[in-house]
Amino acid sequence: MGMGPPPLIRYIREGAEGKPKTPPLKIIARLLRLIWKYKGKVLIFVLAASAVLALNVIGPYFVQKLVDEGIKAKNANMLIFYVSIIAVIAICAWILGVIRSYSINWLTQNLLYDLRLSLFAHSMELDYAFFSSIPAGQVISRFTSDVEAVGQTATTGFIDAVFNALTIIGALIAMLSLNLELTLVTLSTVPLIIVSVIFLSRRSYRAYREVRAKVGELTSNIEQTISGMRISQSFSDRDKENLRHFERVSYETMRANLRATLVMAFTRPVLSIIRAITIALLVFYSGYLIINGRTTIGTLIAFYSYVEMFFNPVITLTIYYNMLQSALAAAERIFDYLETKPSVKDSENAIDLEIKDGEILLDNVSFSYGETKVFENFNLKINPGEILAVVGPTGAGKTTLANLILRLYDPQEGRVLIDGVDIKTVKLKSLRSQIALVPQEPILFKDTILENIRYGKSGATDEEITKVIRDLGLEPIIETLPDGLKTVVSEGGGNLSVGQRQLINIARTFLRKPKIIILDEATSSVDPYTESLLQEALKRLLKGRTCIIISHRLSTTFLADRVIVLDKGKIVEEGSHEELLRKGGLYAKLYELQIGELIKIRGASVEKYAQV
Ligand SMILES: Nc1ncnc2c1ncn2[C@@H]1O[C@H](COP(=O)(O)OP(=O)(O)OP(=O)(O)O)[C@@H](O)[C@H]1O
Numbered sequence: 286m287g288m289g290p291p292p293l294i295r296y297i298r299e300g301a302e303g304k305p306k307t308p309p310l311k312i313i314a315r316l317l318r319l320i321w322k323y324k325g326k327v328l329i330f331v332l333a334a335s336a337v338l339a340l341n342v343i344g345p346y347f348v349q350k351l352v353d354e355g356i357k358a359k360n361a362n363m364l365i366f367y368v369s370i371i372a373v374i375a376i377c378a379w380i381l382g383v384i385r386s387y388s389i390n391w392l393t394q395n396l397l398y399d400l401r402l403s404l405f406a407h408s409m410e411l412d413y414a415f416f417s418s419i420p421a422g423q424v425i426s427r428f429t430s431d432v433e434a435v436g437q438t439a440t441t442g443f444i445d446a447v448f449n450a451l452t453i454i455g456a457l458i459a460m461l462s463l464n465l466e467l468t469l470v471t472l473s474t475v476p477l478i479i480v481s482v483i484f485l486s487r488r489s490y491r492a493y494r495e496v497r498a499k500v501g502e503l504t505s506n507i508e509q510t511i512s513g514m515r516i517s518q519s520f521s522d523r524d525k526e527n528l529r530h531f532e533r534v535s536y537e538t539m540r541a542n543l544r545a546t547l548v549m550a551f552t553r554p555v556l557s558i559i560r561a562i563t564i565a566l567l568v569f570y571s572g573y574l575i576i577n578g579r580t581t582i583g584t585l586i587a588f589y590s591y592v593e594m595f596f597n598p599v600i601t602l603t604i605y606y607n608m609l610q611s612a613l614a615a616a617e618r619i620f621d622y623l624e625t626k627p628s629v630k631d632s633e634n635a636i637d638l639e640i641k642d643g644e645i646l647l648d649n650v651s652f653s654y655g656e657t658k659v660f661e662n663f664n665l666k667i668n669p670g671e672i673l674a675v676v677g678p679t680g681a682g683k684t685t686l687a688n689l690i691l692r693l694y695d696p697q698e699g700r701v702l703i704d705g706v707d708i709k710t711v712k713l714k715s716l717r718s719q720i721a722l723v724p725q726e727p728i729l730f731k732d733t734i735l736e737n738i739r740y741g742k743s744g745a746t747d748e749e750i751t752k753v754i755r756d757l758g759l760e761p762i763i764e765t766l767p768d769g770l771k772t773v774v775s776e777g778g779g780n781l782s783v784g785q786r787q788l789i790n791i792a793r794t795f796l797r798k799p800k801i802i803i804l805d806e807a808t809s810s811v812d813p814y815t816e817s818l819l820q821e822a823l824k825r826l827l828k829g830r831t832c833i834i835i836s837h838r839l840s841t842t843f844l845a846d847r848v849i850v851l852d853k854g855k856i857v858e859e860g861s862h863e864e865l866l867r868k869g870g871l872y873a874k875l876y877e878l879q880i881g882e883l884i885k886i887r888g889a890s891v892e893k894y895a896q897v
C-alpha cells in the first residue's frame with residue numbers, strides 16, 4: 286500500500302520503450318524450463334536434429350568420393366556404391382527432417398498452449414484494482430500477439446539456432462579436414478559478414494521493437510473504441526476523433542512494419558552477394574590448385590556444398606537474431622504479467638466470515654487511488670437492517686465507498702468492519718458471497734434471461750427463478766419480451782432497455798439472498814412505468830437487509846432510512862429525506878433541480894442531472 290503502482294502497471298504507463306530489464310538469457314532459460322516438461326519430445330527433436338546435421342555434413346564427403354573415385358577413375362562399381370550411399374543418406378535425412386520439423390512444432394504449440402492457459406489462470410487471480418488500472422487491450426495483446434511472437438522464435442527458434450550454429454561448426458570441421466587452404470579462402474569473407482550482420486541487426490532490432498509497441502497500442506485502441514461504440518455513436522465529434530486516432534496509430538504501425546521489412550529485405554541479398562563473392566574466390570583459387578594438381582575436382586564440388594552449408598545457417602541466424610529480440614520482449618511481457626501479484630488477497634490465517642446482523646463500520650478510513658485522494662479519516666456506521674442512501678456529485682467517492690466495503694481495495698489507513706470483524710482478516714470469498722453489489726453498469730452475458738438471473742446462484746432451479754420474478758413483481762416486464770425468460774440477451778445487453786437490465790440485475794441479486802446489498806444506481810433514468818416496477822422490486826429486495834443505495838435518481842432516496850450527502854470524500858449532510866429537504870442545504874438544492882428538470886423534460890433522458 287502506498288508504494289506506488291506495481292511494476293507491470295508502471296511499465297505499461299511508461300510504455301514498452303527502453304531496455305529490457307530481464308537479461309535475455311534468463312528469459313530463454315525460463316522458456317526452456319517450461320518446455321522441459323516435455324523432455325521426451327525434446328529428446329526426439331535433439332536426436333532427429335543431430336542426425337540430420339550429421340547426415341548433411343557427411344553427404345558432400347561422399348560426393349567428393351563419387352567424383353574422384355567413381356567418375357574420374359572411371360570405376361562403375363564405385364560409382365554405383367557411392368550413388369547408393371548418397372541416396373540412402375538423402376532418404377534418411379529427409380525422413381528425419383520430417384520428424385525434426387514436426388517435433389519442434391509440436392513443442393512450440395504445446396508451449397503456447399501452456400502459456401495461454403497460465404495467462405488465463407493468472408488473470409482469474411488478479412484483482413479488481415489491477416484490471417481497473419490497465420487497459421484491457423494491454424492484457425488481450427499478451428494473450429494474442431505476444432504469445433504468437435514467443436511461439437515463432439523464442440524457444441524452439443532458440444534450439445533451432447543452436448543447431449544452425451552447430452551446422453556452421455560442422456561445415457567448418459569438414460572443410461578443414463578436406464583442405465586447409467581452401468578453408469582459409471572461404472573464411473576470408475567472414476569479416477564482411479560480421480560487419481554487415483551488425484549493421485543490419487542494429488537497424489532491425491529498433492524497427493522490431495517499434496512494431497511491437499505499435500501493435501500493442503493498436504490493440505488497446507481497437508478494444509477501447511469497440512467497447513465505447515455504444516456510447517460514442519451518439520457523439521459524432523468523438524467518432525471523428527476516434528477515427529483520426531485510429532488512422533494515426535494504424536499508419537504508424539504500417540510504417541514501423543515496412544521499416545522492419547525493409548531491413549529484412551536487405552539482409553538476404555547482402556549475404557547472398559557475400560556468398561557469391563566467396564564462391565567466386567573458391568572456384569578461382571581451387572581452379573588454380575587443380576591445374577597445379579594440388580587438389581581434385583571432387584574436393585571443389587564438396588567444398589561448394591560446404592560453403593552452402595556454411596552460409597545458409599548464417600543467413601538464417603541473422604534473420605533469426607533480429608526476430609529473437611522481439612520475441613524476448615514479448616516473453617518478458619508475458620512473464621511480467623504472470624508475476625504481477627494481486628494487491629488484495631487473503632491473509633495467512635484468514636477466517637470464514639459469517640454475517641449475522643450486517644453492521645458496517647468504516648473506522649477512520651483514509652484511501653487514495655495512487656495520487657488521487659478520496660477519503661481522509663472517514664467514519665461511517667451503518668446499522669443492521671438499515672437502508673442508507675448515499676448521494677453526492679460525481680467523483681464524490683460513492684463508488685469508492687462500495688469498493689472498500691467489498692474489499693476490492695484496501696484502505697491505506699483505518700479499518701472496515703462488518704459485524705465487528707475487520708474484513709482484512711476474513712476470506713475474500715466468504716466476504717463477497719454474502720455482500721451483493723448491484724453495479725452501476727449491469728453486466729449481462731450473452732445468454733437467456735433465465736441463465737442471466739441464475740448467474741446469481743449457480744444451481745438455482747427454474748422454479749426458484751420464476752418464484753423470484755413473481756416475488757419481485759417482474760412478470761409484466763418479462764411478458765413484454767419476445768421469448769419471455771428464454772429471450773437471449775445480446776452481448777452487453779444491447780437489446781434490452783436500461784430499466785430491463787437493472788430489473789434482471791435485481792432479480793439476480795435477490796436470488797442470492799445476500800446479507801448486505803450495495804446498489805450503485807445507473808446514471809440514466811427510465812420511463813415512469815419501469816421506474817415504478819423498479820421501486821417496488823427494490824423495496825422487496827431491500828427488506829430486512831443492510832443496504833447502501835448509491836442514489837443517482839433521488840426518487841430512490843424515499844426508500845432510505847437515512848441519507849448521507851457525500852462531497853469530495855466528506856459527509857456534508859446527514860438525515861432523513863424530509864429532514865434534509867427542510868434543512869435547505871445541498872440535498873434540497875439537488876432535489877429541486879431534479880424535480881424541476883423532470884417537469885421540464887418529462888420522460889426524456891435525464892442524464893445531466895442524473896449525475897447528482
Ligand atoms: N480506478 C481508479 N483509479 C484512479 N482514480 C479513480 C479510480 N476510480 C475512481 N477514481 C477517482 O476517485 C474519485 C472518486 O471516484 P468515485 O468513482 O468513487 O466517484 P463517484 O462518487 O462514484 O462518482 P459517480 O457519481 O460519477 O459514479 C474520483 O476523483 C475518481 O476520478
Ligand SMILES: [Mg+2]
Nearest residue numbers: 683684685725
Ligand atoms: Mg460511481
